[in-house]
Amino acid sequence: MRIEGARDRWAAALFGGASLMIMALPLLMLVEVVGAGLPRLSSEFLYAPPMDAGRAGGIGPMIVSTLAILAVCLFAALPVGLGCALYLAECVTAGGRAARALGYSLDVLGGVPSIVFGLFGYRLFAIELGLGFSILSGGLTLACMVLPLLIRVSEEALRATPPSYRQAAAALGLSQGGFLRRVLVPAAAPGIAAALILSIGRALAESAALLFTAGYVTRLPDSVFDSGRALAVHIYDLSMNVAGGEASAAATAVVLVGLLVLINICARRLGQTVHRMQRA
Amino acid sequence: MAGPPMPRLSMQGDRVLIGALGACALLSGGVLVLILGFLLLETGPLLASGHVAGALFGAEWHPADHTFGLRAMIAGSLAVSGLALSWAAPAGVVVAVWGRLYAPAVLGRLYRGVIDILAGIPSVVYGFWGLLAIVPAINRVRPPGTSLLAGGLVLGLMILPLCALSTDAGLARVPQSYLRAAAALGLSRFGTLTRILLPQAWPAIVAGCVLQLGRALGETMAVVMVCGNVVEVPDSLFAPVRTLTANIALEMAYASGWHQRALFMSGLVLLMVTMVLFGLTQGLRKRPHED
Numbered sequence: 054m055r056i057e058g059a060r061d062r063w064a065a066a067l068f069g070g071a072s073l074m075i076m077a078l079p080l081l082m083l084v085e086v087v088g089a090g091l092p093r094l095s096s097e098f099l100y101a102p103p104m105d106a107g108r109a110g111g112i113g114p115m116i117v118s119t120l121a122i123l124a125v126c127l128f129a130a131l132p133v134g135l136g137c138a139l140y141l142a143e144c145v146t147a148g149g150r151a152a153r154a155l156g157y158s159l160d161v162l163g164g165v166p167s168i169v170f171g172l173f174g175y176r177l178f179a180i181e182l183g184l185g186f187s188i189l190s191g192g193l194t195l196a197c198m199v200l201p202l203l204i205r206v207s208e209e210a211l212r213a214t215p216p217s218y219r220q221a222a223a224a225l226g227l228s229q230g231g232f233l234r235r236v237l238v239p240a241a242a243p244g245i246a247a248a249l250i251l252s253i254g255r256a257l258a259e260s261a262a263l264l265f266t267a268g269y270v271t272r273l274p275d276s277v278f279d280s281g282r283a284l285a286v287h288i289y290d291l292s293m294n295v296a297g298g299e300a301s302a303a304a305t306a307v308v309l310v311g312l313l314v315l316i317n318i319c320a321r322r323l324g325q326t327v328h329r330m331q332r333a
Numbered sequence: 334m335a336g337p338p339m340p341r342l343s344m345q346g347d348r349v350l351i352g353a354l355g356a357c358a359l360l361s362g363g364v365l366v367l368i369l370g371f372l373l374l375e376t377g378p379l380l381a382s383g384h385v386a387g388a389l390f391g392a393e394w395h396p397a398d399h400t401f402g403l404r405a406m407i408a409g410s411l412a413v414s415g416l417a418l419s420w421a422a423p424a425g426v427v428v429a430v431w432g433r434l435y436a437p438a439v440l441g442r443l444y445r446g447v448i449d450i451l452a453g454i455p456s457v458v459y460g461f462w463g464l465l466a467i468v469p470a471i472n473r474v475r476p477p478g479t480s481l482l483a484g485g486l487v488l489g490l491m492i493l494p495l496c497a498l499s500t501d502a503g504l505a506r507v508p509q510s511y512l513r514a515a516a517a518l519g520l521s522r523f524g525t526l527t528r529i530l531l532p533q534a535w536p537a538i539v540a541g542c543v544l545q546l547g548r549a550l551g552e553t554m555a556v557v558m559v560c561g562n563v564v565e566v567p568d569s570l571f572a573p574v575r576t577l578t579a580n581i582a583l584e585m586a587y588a589s590g591w592h593q594r595a596l597f598m599s600g601l602v603l604l605m606v607t608m609v610l611f612g613l614t615q616g617l618r619k620r621p622h623e624d
Contacts, residue, residue, distance in 0.1 A: 064523045065435045072431040075424045076444060078490060079451050082462045089465060136357025144354055158362040164544065164607050165368065166551025168578045172600040173368045175585070176375060197364045204361060230347035258455035261553035261578070265585050288457045289554055292464050299465065306458045313453050321449070 083310070090303030098304060103271050106295045107287065112305055114273040118188060118281025119257065122267055125192025125277060126199065126256050131249065134200050138207035138245075139233060147212075163201035167261040170198045174266040186280040191267025198262055199252040206251060210244020210327060211237060247323040254316045257309065260285035284309045372604060375597035382591075389598075394564050394580075396588070401595035403602065408566045409481075409574035413556060414549035416485030416570075417492060422542045424489075425496025432497070433504050434522055434530075451494040460558030463487035468559055475571040479561035482570040487555050492545040499541025503534035540617040547610040551603060553578040577603055 101111030137155075145152045174194025184190045214237060222232040238245070260283065268280030269290055282290070288305050291298035379401075391402025432444045467486055472478030507530055515525045531538075553576075561573025562583060575583075577599045588596055 058521045058523070060523045061521050064526070068427055068431040068435050071424075072428045072436070072444070075428050075493065076447060079454075079494075080447070082459070082466070082490070085466055086458060086462055133357045133360055136354045137361040140354040140358040144351060144358075155358055155362045158365045161608055161611050162365045162368075164547050164551075164611050165365070166553070166578060166603050166607060168551070168553040168581050169368065169372075169600045169604050169607075172581065172585070172597055173371055176371045176597075177367065181371075197368075200361050200364060228347055230350040233350070254453050258453060260455065260457050261582060264582060285455050285457045285554075288455075288461055289558070292457075292461045293558060302461055303465075306455075306461055310454060310458060313455070314450055317450050317453055321446075 086303055086306050086310070089299065090305070090307035093300045093304035094307060099308070102273065103287075103301075106298070107271070107291045107301050108295060108297050109301075112284065112287060112301075112308065114271060115282050115284050115287045115305070116308075118267070118274055119283045121188045121274060121277060121281060122192045122195065122263070122283055123253060123256055125189055126195040127249070127253070129193055129196035130199050130203055130252065133196075134203035134248075134252075135207055135238075135245065137200075138204045138211055138248075139238075141204070141208045142211035143229070143233065143237070159201040159204055162197075163205075165198075167198060167259055170194055171262040171265055173197070174262060179266055184278070186266065186268030186270075188267055188274055188277045188279060188281045191263045191281070191283070192277070194262050194266045195256045195259060198259065199255050202255055203248050203252045206248035207241070207245045210241040210248065213244060213327060214240045243323045243326040247320050247327065250316055250320040250323065254313055254320070257313060257316070258285060259283075260289050369604065372597055372601040375594050376601050379591060379594040379598060392566070396584070396592040396595065399591050401591075401598070403577065403599060405564045405566050406575055406577045406580050406599065407602070409560070410550055410576040410578070412481055412567050412574060413484040413488055413560065413576055414546055416481065417488035417549045418542060418546050419489075420485075421489035421493040422496050422545070425493050425542075426500050426538060428493070428497045429500035429504060430526065430530075433501060434526060448494045448497055452498060456491060456552055456555040457558070459487050459491050460555035463555060463559035471571070477561065477573070479559055479573055480571045481560065481567045481574045484556050484560040484574065484576075485570075487559050488549050488552055491552065491555060492549050495545050495548065496542055499544065500534070500538050503537030503541060504530055506537060507533045536617050540614040543610055543614050543617065547607050550576075550606055550610075551578060553582050557582050 098111040099116065100113040102113050103115075104110030141152060141155060145155075171194065174190060174197070178184045178190040178193050179186060184193075218236050218240060219232065222236055227235070263283050263286050267283060267286075269282045269286050270280040271282055271287075274281040284305055288302050288309065291302035291305065295301075389402070390404050390407070391400070392404045393400045393402045394405060428444070428448075432441050432448075436444060463483055463486070467483050468478040470478075471480060471483055511529050511533065512525065515529050520528065556576050557579040560576065560579060562575040562579055563573040564575050564580075565572070567574045581596050581599055584592070585596055
């Protein structure tokens, strides 16, 4: 039971009014962007190559490039990230020195500005390893960027598995490797999938780190060693460097945001599965 | 963590697997070291050469004459981020408090979903909307419209959901027993908020906002798109500014030699600031009582 005074009614009205106004701003943004983009959107827009610097035509090559960069990113980040998460959850004592040092490094890495990842990726992958402006350079740079998120969320999922699983594994005389492979990873799979999906969202939204790693060539890339323009970079280029490119930029933004909302919903569903498991 | 001790599993025959996991961990932890290393490697010769000796914080940025003063960009970064945080942090706290205490259940759930989605929207989309709506609006008042104000507004909108999320997390961590005691004492909702929830969650809220300041300082694309990018210390809200991040994004495409090293130096400055801010948040998080 709570006592509701006059002050409470005032506070409720004030907070509610302010919050609704604040929340209306971003919704206004979405409505405006979608409104500007919808007229340009068609199925042809999704697969046609861009024409007239992107003012006409579609975004086919950018979708291919984006997916290719994403594939490289996940191919590199998933094994390393999952390995690191398993190491954190299984091989070191929580709160011990190794866990703390590794955790600190990952947390700082998670806060490093994306443009700094871009500089680093350019220097290491494009120059040092000689990959040049390529999908490979861009994907690997993004892999470094999503690692902290991927590791932390997977680690949480691994730690959330019921302790009884481990007791049962010990009782059955399972080795640590067998326990990881047969019990722990399968049991934490929904959480790991959620981590993966969150990482995909982060990678799709990124543009600053790709500017001088994956490049901004608009043609269809013919291999991972070729330069390719991601969707987010395309939006940037159209709105900054192409006069009259707003409609195409907005339409591309609608496609990208649509994808991200879809991904967010998937992550939410998986998150709920994890919670159910924890309660069980 | 209390509870029965966990049984140890036999590690026989798993040395290879454990080794591989360790290698993954080493690689993941090493990325930060690699980033720091490469930035220092690129910046070192510049610092040693004397081109920037004493001029790191100088007012002049003329890459062609090897004058690499970052003062205007540092001022621009601080001004835009400070402006963004000054309205987004209070707004985020208000939204989070409303969502947790006052919102009707349906709206509360909806708001959480909206916040989650907003937090994931690409910065180029925020920047694009800034160009579409905010810059023209400011242009009507005071041309050209691309300005410190536009940057502060767009960037604030970007970090608002994150401020709300971290405040929400802070409020959620206040012990339930405190809330039950408050209810037993007949404290009103408003009293519970001002006397218990906010004081208890304050360190977490401040830490979250400091973290968002780091995010704001590191943001590139939205800022490049709406700030005008003129290398000058801003003298009014309507003045165009260039941030450290924008400077890298704009000039990296054609920079070479010392000029490129100077851009790596801006990156190093950004990384240092991020690390200092992170250290601050760690200090803030540790302080609350641990009973």
